[in-house]
Amino acid sequence: MSELTTTSVLAELVKGAEKPNSFLNIRTEAETFLAENGIPSKKHEDWKYTNAKRLFDNGLEFTSATDCTFNSVDGVEIFWSEAEKLTGSTAIHTKEAHAALNTSVFEKVLVIRVKKGTQVSDELVLNQALELTGNYFAATRLLIELEDNASLKCQLYFTGSNASEKSLHNHVTEIFVGQNSQLEFNIVQEIAEGNLVNTTEVFCQRDANFTTNTFQLSGKLLRNNLNIRLQGENAETHLNGFYMLKGSELFDNHTLVDHLVPHCESNEVYRGILGGKSTGVFNGKVFVHPDAQKTNGYQQNNNILLTDDATMNSKPELEIYADDVRCSHGSTTGQLDEDAVFYLRARGLDEFGATALLLTAFAGEVLNSVSSEELRNILEQKIQAKLKEMRA
């Protein structure tokens, strides 16, 4: 379909949202960006393998979505806001079209704040349970701020067992990790046939530690844009992901770590298992700016293809403009180790049991970076369940 139609679908979406009378500055900026750039097609390098524009071409209808559920946790301020000043201050809405679209139409932002010096012991669990049927489009937005010397562990679920293959969920999370603060942010994506474009924009201050683990379990198209800026010295980030695909699922992870200052560390491990005719995309970039001396940057992407028809597009990238750094990256895509399967079978495990044991172990490196044992167990069960589906 033509560019014009997509533009009019976009215009309808924006109009359908009834122009919320809030955040007017950033909405105007976002709309200007959208008007100039539109939704990127497969011709755009960042969307080469992932055709999200198709959903717009087929027409999307705006629906209100402000029903993220969450538990109450001591030490965490959590509230809906139409005037949170930090919203949009990462400026992501003037860099990327989906974040711009989100900015122009989202209704309210769910703000999560941990005050200076507060160590939160219980985990905050957020559930974005959207049942987007038909061709509904919804935009949701989170803002997480840890002030200085604070700590929080948070789980964000995207669920929707009835989400339709024509729907689209657009989510943006802006995260600010203050000086000497620690945030663990675990994301689970399980939205049946639905489509999701999820943007996470993170700013880390001095001595901050940001750990994020993303688990992609089901969806027609799941796209994560994760951008982490290490803005203060001695900041550290661990970004990990695990994805399992079957059928014609397409899961895409684009990550960017910006090392802006010296003495920071980033550690990235993404692993995936692909079956059926599924397509995986990993594009991870570590960008070391000229001032960022003594950077430690490590990046790894490993994939196992279970079928001949599954495809993995892996592109690890290092861009280094400082001369005293330690960085490495690597990417592997292969099949399950047949010798290992035989070894396990020779000890009495059947073929599926052997395969499941090996694949669960493969997921282990990512799973083990989740600190909650309860969540690890839940994820392990979900992984086992998906392995059974993939066998069928």
Added chain:
Amino acid sequence: MSLLSIKNLKARVEEKDILKGFNLEVNPGEVHAIMGPNGSGKSTLASVLAGNENYEVTDGEVTFDGKDLLDMDPEVRAREGLFLAFQYPVEIPGVSNVNFMKSAVAEVRKHRGLEPLEAKDFLKFMKEKQQLVELSGNLAGRSVNEGFSGGEKKRNEIFQMAMLEPKLAILDETDSGLDIDALRIVANGVNKLKSKDNAFVVITHYQRLLDYIVPDFVHVLYNGRIVRSGTKELALELEEKGYDWIKDEVAAEA
């Protein structure tokens, strides 16, 4: 009835014939040593018996405890009581020995109509068997064979054998590359597990192992067939005269 009966077994790998009519009868309580020069078919025999699908059986039959072995999947062979100690044990990162053995023992017990062991009993059982091969206490949490020395890997094979309590164990060059201390530990483990009800087929290139695991029968495998069978004296003769002696004799008979 013999425990293992191999008749006229022929097998090939990648279009190359390796076993060319192999015969062997093993009874409970016996230890058989199979010796032979490199390339004679020793490891092919072990792989075929364990059910490695890279090897194609083209003729012959194998019965194990009265059942058709070649008809069974590898895991069924293991559950029925056949154990292969691998020449090259596989490293499995991320899978702990305790999880691996828990799954394996549970499968074998299920097949034999036994309830799974309670966690406490399992750990006690595992500790006992570990001591048998002098593997240190932290074995349970380590990944299977990952970062193990050659000797540790072979001891881990014997440990697994002890855990699974097979009727027939095939040791595929378990002695190759071991120093004398590790060799003694491995042999001690085997000797303690030996009983009137089980049997061992010890595949080796070197006579040295047979000083520690004393065989009832020694067979010489050459060019895919057993060309000589005897008692342990045959192994000593081989050690003295070398495999060329056998090759020459076989050539002369042909």
